[in-house]
Amino acid sequence: MRSIHVIGIGAGDPDQLTLQAVRALRSTDVFFVLDKGEVKADLAGLRRHLLETHLPEGTYRVVEARDPERDRGAGGAAYSSAVGDWRSARAGLFERLIAEELGEDESGAFLVWGDPALYDSTLGVLEEVLERGSVSFAYDVVPGISSVSSLAARHRTGLNRVARPVQITTGRRLAEGFPADADDVVVMLDAQLAFRRYADQDIDIYWGAYLGTPDEILDSGPIAEAGPRIERLRTEARERKGWIMDTYLLRRNPGER
Structure with missing residues (x-):
């Protein structure tokens, strides 16, 4: 079965990775990196720098995809609905990436700023993907140093x-x-x-x-x-x-x- 690591990578400093996170990086075949557009291109660059710091060249693949846009102007009761729509769009993207880019016997990873348990949607999105039932995988969570x-x-x-x-x-x-x-x-x-x-x-x-x-x-x-x-x-x-x-x-x- 496919496996997924959800890895907390700290607030940006490659030295903030835990030993557990480094071990998870080294056991990963494919890293999924969400592109948030040209303005935030350095966020993807920081992730690549982190991988280059801790992993030998040529031992992994990076797959980039454009993160769905979110309605950040929604307020009041519409805010929760806007977040829900965005998370569902993300689930569709994650579903496609895992199905098309990750082999049945491979391990993939999502690199999460800070800690995956604190104001991050990745865990909820992966659960939604599993609930849809079109792709199966096991996943684990590596905590990180939060902001x-x-x-x-x-x-x-x-x-x-x-x-x-x-x-x-x-x-x-x-x-x-x-x-x-x-x-x-x-x-x-x-x-x-x-x-x-x-x-x-x-x-x-x-x-x-x-x-x-x-x-x-x-x-x-x-x-x-x-x-x-x-x-x-x-x-x-x-x-x-x-x-x-x-x-x-x-x-x-x-x-x-």
Whole structure:
């Protein structure tokens, strides 16, 4: 039976791969790489660099395919529907790639930024492919160093404080209100910079973009002071590269609750 590795590759630095991930890479015949267009071509380039760093030349194949477009303008109730449509389109693509590009006795792999269990669709998409029943395969999951772990390490801080929880959420959720029962909040997928609405509160921000890559940018401090800097850095970086991946930790003084 065909087999698939879903490999967490960290936030971008080839040195962040675990030994387990390297073993999985070395047991793979075909790597499936999704092309997100010319603007994000360096994402595919980073994956190729990772393979070249850890694998002998000529021991594997790379199959690239264009990632389906997603309606990123959908909001409210339409957001979940748009994500569902995109995941189904991805399932159709994965189904074709596995059926046409992977031999019955071969092993394939999808390389996932960070960790496959954190804000990534690959596992759900593969389950949908299996449910369709037209192609069969076994798969395993190799955890990776997430952007959240990398962010905390680069800022030399923990994610939570003594006897306190930490919550991981999205910018969309943060815009609806700061979580009532957590003072340490990690925010991902925030294109709208929702942290700006809390500039008048006693909250520190620890921010990072392109974590683990040569383009990495870091900033931190009270939102009132660091927020404008982060907004400027983010705008400049996005204009320069055409895309940005960033995340941040908000740390609230408990007295603000």
